[in-house]
Amino acid sequence: MRYIVKCSTCERIIPRKTQRKFRCSYCRSKVLKPKPRAKFKSRIGKSCTYCKKDISVIKSEKTKNNFCSRECFVKYRKEQSRVWVKCINCSKKLFVLKKVHAEKLWGSCCSKDCVYEFYSGRKARNWKHGEDRKKYPASFNEKLKNLIKERDNFECQNCKDKKLLTIHHIDYDKFNNDPQNLITLCVRCNTLANTKREEKKLYYQSLIFKYVN
Numbered sequence: 001m002r003y004i005v006k007c008s009t010c011e012r013i014i015p016r017k018t019q020r021k022f023r024c025s026y027c028r029s030k031v032l033k034p035k036p037r038a039k040f041k042s043r044i045g046k047s048c049t050y051c052k053k054d055i056s057v058i059k060s061e062k063t064k065n066n067f068c069s070r071e072c073f074v075k076y077r078k079e080q081s082r083v084w085v086k087c088i089n090c091s092k093k094l095f096v097l098k099k100v101h102a103e104k105l106w107g108s109c110c111s112k113d114c115v116y117e118f119y120s121g122r123k124a125r126n127w128k129h130g131e132d133r134k135k136y137p138a139s140f141n142e143k144l145k146n147l148i149k150e151r152d153n154f155e156c157q158n159c160k161d162k163k164l165l166t167i168h169h170i171d172y173d174k175f176n177n178d179p180q181n182l183i184t185l186c187v188r189c190n191t192l193a194n195t196k197r198e199e200k201k202l203y204y205q206s207l208i209f210k211y212v213n
Contacts, residue, residue: 152184
């Protein structure tokens with residue numbers, strides 16, 4: 001048995017099995033639920049860290065650096081990460097990163113020309129009192145170089161490359177042309193041999209030891 005019942009909201013007549021009050025599916029979907037009330041956060045007045053403009057911030061963030069815009073934030077970060085210094089060669093003012101300036105032994109330079117001019121001569125890291133400017137002796141000739149390359153199978157003893165080979169003095173004494181003091185290296189490895197000389201000296205001596213014994 002069916003009963004004719006009206007919707008309690010729109011009074012639409014719908015046949016139902018019971019006579020209880022109800023709302024139709026259309027009214028149930030259109031009834032809006034009340035929004036949850038947002039929690040109120042107390043705010044206090046404060047000035048922008050960069051431009052000192054008055055702004056309001058949440059009370060819990062009063063101890064942090066607050067900014068009125070993103071532009072102020074970017075400018076503040078740039079000034080905090082950089083510092084004004086003088087070029088060590090020409091005394092020109094530079095605005096450089098703090099980390100980069102702190103890592104340099106002598107200081108910062110404004111251009112490559114100043115770098116070359118400042119770090120040449122006695123201030124160079126591998127300065128040996130002008131000994132590098134001396135010419136190689138006559139005994140260090142092509143015949144000796146070819147003998148060392150033939151002994152080392154015409155390959156770099158560090159990276160095993162067979163192109164652009166040179167002869168390197170293990171103890172960095174260009175007048176000591178003993179075969180035990182000479183080793184075949186490529187151009188790249190020969191350039192890297194000028195860094196951390198004591199470590200490279202022991203390393204290349206251990207490589208040449210197999211030819212002696």
